[in-house]
Amino acid sequence: MLTKEDLIQFENEIAAIFAQGLIKAPVHLRAGREQQLIDIFQKHSIGPDDFIYGFWDSHELCLLKGVARDEVKKAIVDGRSISLCFPEHNIYCSGIVGSLIGTATGTAWALKHQGKKGRVFLFCGDMSSETGIFHEAVKYAVNFDLPAVFVVSDNGLSVMTDTRASWGSSEPWFKGTRFESKIEYFKYKNGWPHSGLGKLIKF
Numbered sequence: 582m583l584t585k586e587d588l589i590q591f592e593n594e595i596a597a598i599f600a601q602g603l604i605k606a607p608v609h610l611r612a613g614r615e616q617q618l619i620d621i622f623q624k625h626s627i628g629p630d631d632f633i634y635g636f637w638d639s640h641e642l643c644l645l646k647g648v649a650r651d652e653v654k655k656a657i658v659d660g661r662s663i664s665l666c667f668p669e670h671n672i673y674c675s676g677i678v679g680s681l682i683g684t685a686t687g688t689a690w691a692l693k694h695q696g697k698k699g700r701v702f703l704f705c706g707d708m709s710s711e712t713g714i715f716h717e718a719v720k721y722a723v724n725f726d727l728p729a730v731f732v733v734s735d736n737g738l739s740v741m742t743d744t745r746a747s748w749g750s751s752e753p754w755f756k757g758t759r760f761e762s763k764i765e766y767f768k769y770k771n772g773w774p775h776s777g778l779g780k781l782i783k784f
């Protein structure tokens with residue numbers, strides 16, 4: 582299993598490459614949630630049969646799922662940071678808010694009804710977890726007891742907008758509800774800006 586330091590070092594290396602103008606596509610770096618993600622992978626013993634769905638900020642997820650470091654790095658340098666997909670590792674990510682939540686739930690349905698091994702883990706941010714599609718997907722997964730876990734990394738922000746202020750509530754909608762049975766939730770402070778390095782990169 583990779584360590585917190587491995588994940589930090591990887592993001593620092595990508596940041597250095599991005600700073601040189603060598604990646605001609607958006608890059609979303611994350612810092613401050615390494616241990617929480619490692620703990621979730623360990624707690625659920627996430628392995629090869631399991632499916633991971635993520636979004637624009639999935640470097641750490643690919644590494645933790647077992648994609649080789651150089652393979653993840655090459656995909657990012659090639660411009661695929663926000664939509665990293667490694668089908669042979671059952672990991673799919675998209676840069677579109679909400680986009681893969683229905684797909685993840687459908688995969689969980691299929692795994693259950695085809696009697697296949699494996700579970701689905703959908704990783705998203707706090708604002709994504711406030712969308713209608715997230716709510717519907719969790720409701721469906723809980724009511725049909727699908728093999729799915731929805732992991733919410735809460736950095737308090739949607740790009741630069743305060744998520745809690747937007748919805749007029751200090752807590753996520755699912756706090757204290759039965760839907761928490763299929764949700765893993767943690768807070769963190771992102772050590773990087775939402776996207777890029779917070780400064781203009783010239784190509």
Ligand SMILES: Cc1ncc(C[n+]2csc(CCOP(=O)(O)OP(=O)(O)O)c2C)c(N)n1
Pocket residue numbers: 637638676677678705706707708709710734736738739740744775
């Ligand atoms: C459909 C769509 N609308 C808007 C965007 C722009 N966008 C990218 S990330 C993001 C914020 C999402 O916030 P959250 O789910 O909390 O993610 P995190 O802060 O963890 O990156 C937005 C609005 C997008 N990618 N897709």
